[in-house]
């Protein structure tokens with residue numbers, strides 16, 4: 001698939017104008033890179049904290065610093081370094097202080113197009129993580145910066161020219177960070193995001209969601225409450241995100257970024273017997289002997305109230321036990337599983353899909369030989385190598401227009417990163433003849449479903465499925 005798209009980029013370049021050729025070259029270069037995952041959500045949703053947990057470093061500034069107003073790319077690379085890319089096209093090095101981003105950039109944030117941080121973090125081998133300031137928030141600069149991260153710098157949502165020019169630098173997948181699912185503006189945010197990003201934005205095939213700060217939900221087990229809300233949110237927003245899980249970025253960050261020491265664990269174990277009531281009164285009543293009040297306040301900041309109150313009972317085995325508990329209760333592994341199973345497993349198809357869109361925009365520019373360029377794109381689309389892209393498009397329309405359709409599960413199964421026996425519902429031991437016969441049967445059934453479908457999205461899903469099965473049959477029995 002990747003090789004086919006790369007060839008298309010080469011073939012189409014002579015038919016484009018200079019900007020279009022730049023886009024095609026950028027798309028081609030990006031094909032070999034890890035998937036670009038943009039972390040989006042409102043300001044203070046907990047995006048940067050979650051980025052730190054995913055990357056395993058306390059690198060992204062959290063809170064109110066200047067850097068939180070710019071878009072930052074975290075990518076794999078050595079030596080570890082950060083670069084500022086300014087809007088005028090120039091670059092300058094940004095010194096990392098103790099492995100962290102500086103609080104000041106040295107230039108006004110409005111002059112910054114993006115910051116690129118190169119780290120040797122294992123998590124970045126498979127994905128480039130793009131931290132964004134937040135959409136639908138207090139200031140319009142924030143919104144512009146986030147839109148730029150997803151659509152490309154300066155791109156107005158309805159300006160296809162701009163989109164095509166900058167689209168090559170965009171994200172291919174989206175991680176939505178929701179703070180509280182009940183808040184109406186949190187849901188409106190999704191609609192605004194879609195309105196702002198249009199076809200290039202998030203959908204059930206390229207976006208997953210996290211209900212963040214799960215440790216802050218009310219109830220004896222806040223994580224349990226957050227889980228329930230995440231499930232409801234996923235149902236309500238099935239067209240925008242393929243799934244939502246609850247997680248606490250703060251607890252995951254504490255577990256993974258080396259912020260806790262043995263002496264912290266000892267301090268916490270020393271206050272394990274105090275009542276929560278007593279801990280809340282710590283500012284007016286003296287603490288048991290030996291407890292350093294400043295250290296305790298620091299731990300409240302690192303762990304939050306729930307994390308500290310529950311975590312102090314998991315310190316008997318030292319900091320190791322505490323860290324294990326934080327890691328497991330935080331839900332961060334579920335976030336990673338979701339990203340892996342829904343996004344990274346489709347990385348090639350998601351990249352190809354975006355590439356075709358960028359090239360289509362480039363082909364439609366006034367300086368291009370539009371007819372010939374679109375012809376090449378159409379040829380590529382029909383190539384069996386790019387059939388996975390057609391599957392994803394069909395799935396996206398189906399989820400948006402007919403989410404309850406029985407074809408949905410089938411299309412999800414067929415388009416998943418799996419084996420041909422699994423795609424045709426057979427055991428792994430099935431012979432090529434069995435698989436080919438099953439695939440032909442399934443193809444016929446899908447064609448029938450396409451013929452009798454009520455909705456256009458269902459008809460298209462049926463046709464695409466039929467073709468998927470035909471391709472399987474050809475593949476196993478050429």
Ligand SMILES: Nc1nc2c(ncn2[C@@H]2O[C@H](COP(=O)(O)OP(=O)(O)O)[C@@H](O)[C@H]2O)c(=O)[nH]1
Pocket residue numbers: 041042043044045046047048049050061062063064068133134212213214215216247248249250251303304305
């Ligand atoms: N209790 C708790 N606080 C969090 C969590 N995630 C972030 N925060 C806090 O919320 C504030 C905003 O977080 P930040 O990651 O900067 O949000 P961003 O604006 O979306 O990048 C910071 O003070 C964080 O410490 C979490 O999971 N639990």
Ligand SMILES: [Mg+2]
Pocket residue numbers: 047048049061062063068131132133
């Ligand atoms: Mg942030």
